[in-house]
Amino acid sequence: MRKRWKLILVVITLAGAGALLIPALQGGATYYLTIGEALAKEEAQPGQRFRIAGNVTPGSIVDQPTDFRLSFLMEDEGGQVPVVYHGARPDNLQDGSGVVVEGRFHGETFHAETLMVQCASKYEAAEGAEHPAEIPKGRDR
Template sequence: MTTEGRAHDMEMPAASKPRPTKFIVGGFIIVAVVVYLIVSSLGGSTAYYLTVAELRAKGPAAVGQKVRVSGVVDGATIQYDQQNLILRFDIVDNSGRLSVVYHGPRPDMFQDQAEAVVEGKLNADGVFEASNLLLKCPSKYEAAATATASPR
């Protein structure tokens, strides 16, 4: 054997060897950053989902908390100021009524008996200041199911 054949068998100097600890630390930092970004993005979008009764039961503790409340729109209470884009209405459920103020355009499907989900904060005066207003789409199958269920 020649010395040339043994040159490639020689170990690399310690300074040029890749160190696995660098990769482990780098991987850990990347995973930590990804986890932090996921947790921080979820934290801002979470809101508790309450019924009108649950919101009222919290009393003064509910004031100023970001929550979601679901109910049916009472058509007799709808007031819309088109100039200032202020929509006032009440939502009701089996347990109570909640007055809501929403600043923004009136949704197309907003009408009497529409199922609404409002997200926002309860003011000290008991009026719910909605930052988001979502309407549940009526199912095209509900009418067909009721029609087939009725006796002929």
């Protein structure tokens, strides 16, 4: 008896966690890709949500604060992608910054819903130093 209810409790907890996890997995999963992989995947199956990492191409940042529009080119060894983001410009976004964007392609352009900027790798160590500045779009939080 004693063992059995413990088992039941564990099973219920697991089942509950599963019931929570499965729908969340469907809604919250994003492909984490390099630019080359993302371009290939978009060609095969357009319209999916991606999370892409790369670096800002120097000289490509166009900031229109009064239109809440920020655009830049993002590159890595696998290619280059134009990115558009609606919102404020993060302080640490600059030429060559490492960025991680989440969103979808609309034609050639990647529309980022979130934009994360990595701090310069020079300050890699401390917890605070690694903190990326995330810009949430508000609604999904």
